[in-house]
Every structure is written in structure tokens, then in C-alpha cells.
Amino acid sequence: MQVIRKLPVSLPRDRGTIGFVPTMGYLHEGHLSLIRRCRSECDVTVMSIFVNPLQFGPGEDYDTYPRDEKRDLEMAEKAGVDYVFMPDVQTMYPRKPLTKVSVSKVTERLCGASRPGHFDGVATVVTKLFNLIRPDRAYFGLKDAQQVAVIRQMVDDLNIPVTIVPCPTVRESDGLALSSRNVRLSPEERKQAPVLYESLRLAERRAAEPGMTVGQLKSLITEHIGTAPLAVIDYVEVARFPSLETPEDGVPLSEELANGPLLAALAVKFGQTRLIDNILLGERA
């Protein structure tokens, strides 16, 4: 495995398809599942590790975002990554960047509403990474479903020659979605955090009930999260996927699902730690 810290990024362009797994490091099984998928589909596997300041707002956790370079490199090596691109901030942003890639509509609800500018930062850094790595395929976890929707929209709109491969969320045995931020949960918060996925599974089971509306489904989720005393809801939303348009509360779910899948998505804070999760309803198998 080769570690690249400076530009240019020199990769072998004659050894077949290049697969790319962009990450912010502090690797967990979710990242490893992306690497496995990438290795099974591509000839060369490139991972990037970069905590991108551009996608953190003021007061967000850029400074305290968990980092462990040594452990990450060991895990990447063991997972069979061929190249790790691990730039510092100065390498990625040698001057104050004046250029921004922004996606409208898809970024207006859910995390986009709670974190203004976040998805501009994501779209901009992903564009930079795609230009540096020039991969054939890039792998993203569906835990960040809105991120997947934003990047697909951007790739379509800008004719970026990369195939986006969305991959399923990986979970702990009690259902908690893997996240680098989970390490920040206190023991009691950790104990309560599985309520998020429980509420989404509850929504999934009850989505088919006759007469169930979008608003009722959101209420079910909200109420179930309320059973965890430490949970503070940021948002609970039901949105069309991948457009992320949000239907009116009164609309029957069956009507919506006839037109395509819906994303039930939530963001909940436990103490200082903001967790997100989601589930796709009515997805064709």
C-alpha cells in the first residue's frame, strides 16, 4: 500500500479500472465494507482520508472530529487498499478557495436545512477529489443518503465521468448505524442510541397500514424516539428519493409509494453528538 500526502496524485492508469472510497478517516466496518465492494469491482482501490473543513459549519465538530491516522493506515493496509490519499489542509486548500460547487433543491431539506453550507463543502471537496484521483467508480455509504443524492445530482449535472455506487448502511448488532462519531457517546447515550433504528424499523413495518399518511409516519418515529430520555430530535422527515422533495403531511403513504421509494430520515442529538440514520421505504428489491 502506498500513502500519498502531496500533489500530484500519481496512480497507475494502465492497470484497469480505478475505484475510489472517499472518507474522513477514523475507519470502521462501514468503511471496510465500501473497500471490499470496491476491491471486488475494480482493479485498483484508492481510499482518501481527509477531514474537510469546508463542510463543517461554525460551532460544528471539525476540531473534535475523531482522528487516528496510524490506526486508519493499519486498517486500510489490512483491508487491501492499494493507495491511500491523505493530504493535509494546506495541500487541499493552499489558498482561500474562491470556487464553490453547489447543488440546489436536493440540499434544502434534512441535513441541508440543519447544516447550512454543509453540502456545498461536500460537493466542492468531492469534485476536487474526483479531479485528483480520476476514478472510474466511487463508493459512498447510504447512511449519508442525502450525500449520495447530492453527489449523484452533481455528477449528472456536471457530466463527471465517475459511476457513483451507493452501498448499504452497516450496523452494530443492536441496530445502531456505524459512525465515526459513535465513540463520543457516553455509556448511557450509547445504550439509548439504538432507538433511532428501532423507530425506522417501526416505521417500515407500519408504512403499509391502510390510511397511513406521511405525517402519521413521522409522528410514529418521533414518538418512539421520545422513549429515549437523552435523545433530542433535530429532524424527522419523509422525503422522496433521490429528489428529496418532501410530500405534505396529509398525503397517504400508499399514494406516494406508488410513485417511487421514500426515505425516512432523522437526525438526533445525544449530548454533543449528532447522529443520523435513515431507511428506504418501498424500494424495489
Add this chain to the structure above:
Amino acid sequence: MQVIRKLPVSLPRDRGTIGFVPTMGYLHEGHLSLIRRCRSECDVTVMSIFVNPLQFGPGEDYDTYPRDEKRDLEMAEKAGVDYVFMPDVQTMYPRKPLTKVSVSKVTERLCGASRPGHFDGVATVVTKLFNLIRPDRAYFGLKDAQQVAVIRQMVDDLNIPVTIVPCPTVRESDGLALSSRNVRLSPEERKQAPVLYESLRLAERRAAEPGMTVGQLKSLITEHIGTAPLAVIDYVEVARFPSLETPEDGVPLSEELANGPLLAALAVKFGQTRLIDNILLGERA
């Protein structure tokens, strides 16, 4: 010569470097000079012809922008272009685009101030064309000096793997900068239009006078344009190049020029036709 109208754009990627000349068609000697430069430096020459609706504001001349597909193709063929990419609007924008590439600062003055959104449209379509063509080098005329500054900034900021080659403005024998829009000038407007370059040359000659300030230079240009009765000034500016920051009027030119080149730039309307021109002062030869 091969004409490509639909996606994907298939180009030979094993025949050496690919050079790219993006245009809005209605070709003139300025475009041909870009093609010649491209052919002398690259193995494959690709030209695009696309009048990009995104970079025209409401009330601007998108509908009346001069077009002549047949003549353009004949000229491109004769000039030795290998591939012409000539998409229709539906091919470039199959859906309403939600993604925008925008550059701040560099776009705020000069044409950016007169044409809000123009450079977002330019940056976005150039990003799309670069992603479709994937050239090694791309050729732009310095008549659109701000466009060159914007695209260089964008390429730097987004790590786009393309070398931008700025090329000198080509002029009629009386000094008028070549532009597809020149055909729209009435005989009398055409007769007066050389006043633009005259005023810039005057500025160039007098820039070295002791005590000359930025403001005085702008006044000289403005006054000389005033000698043409049909000329209506949109702007006359002196700006640092390529940052396009504009120094205060009272600053001595000599002081500014010690720090780098200055761009004297103007936009002037003759009837419905808006012409731009510029000259670089203090450029190192």
C-alpha cells in the same frame, strides 16, 4: 473531421495530448488563431460549438446571438480541427440543472458586475465541457480576460487536470477586437467602434507618465471613448490581473505596476451591441 452531436463524446485517448478550443460558434480569425495554437501544441484538436443559455441573463442576446452552423463546420474543417463537439441544448441540459459552479471575488467587478450570473454560467458549462472532453490543454482568447481569470481560478481551486492557455486578442486592421457580435454593428457603429482600442492604446502610452493615477487613466479612456457619439459606456475599469481586484482611484499607477500587471478593461454599447476590450499594462514580456 468528425462532428459529435450526442453523448458520450468518444475521443481517441491513445493518440497523444488532447487540445480543446471551446467556442460559441460564428467563427472568426480569433477562433482560428486558437485552433492554430492548439494544433501546434497538441496531437488531437477538439473544438466545441455551443451557445450556452446559462451564461446569458434575462434581456441579453441569447436568442439573437449570431449562429451559422454550416459555415462554422466548413471553417473548422479547413482549419484542421479533428473533432467538433456541437451539442444541442437538450443534450447539454437534459433536465433543469441544479448544480452550479461559482467563483467569487474574481467575478465581482467588470463584466461580472454588469452581467450577474454570467460567470456562474461560464464556469458551469466549462466544467461540463472539460468533463466531457477531458482535454490536456484548453485555449481561451484574452479578449475575454476576465473569463480567463475566472477559469484559471476555478481550475486551480478544483484541481481540474487541464492546462489553461490564454491567447492574444486578434484584431481588425483598424484595431477593433474580433468578436462574433461585430456583425451586428451598423456601418456607422462599425466606423466608430475602433475608438475602444484607440482609448486603450492611449492609456498604454500615457500609463508611464509621472504622477499618473488609476483614476486619471480611467478618465483618459472614458474621455476618448466620448469622442465617438454612438458609444455608451457600460464600464471602464483598471484592475489587477489576474485577481481583478480594483485599486483606489487615487493610487499612483507606478506603485500598482510595481506589484504586477494591470488590466485596463472596458465594455461599451453601440446600439444594442455590447462590445468588450482590454489591454494588459506592465506585463512582463
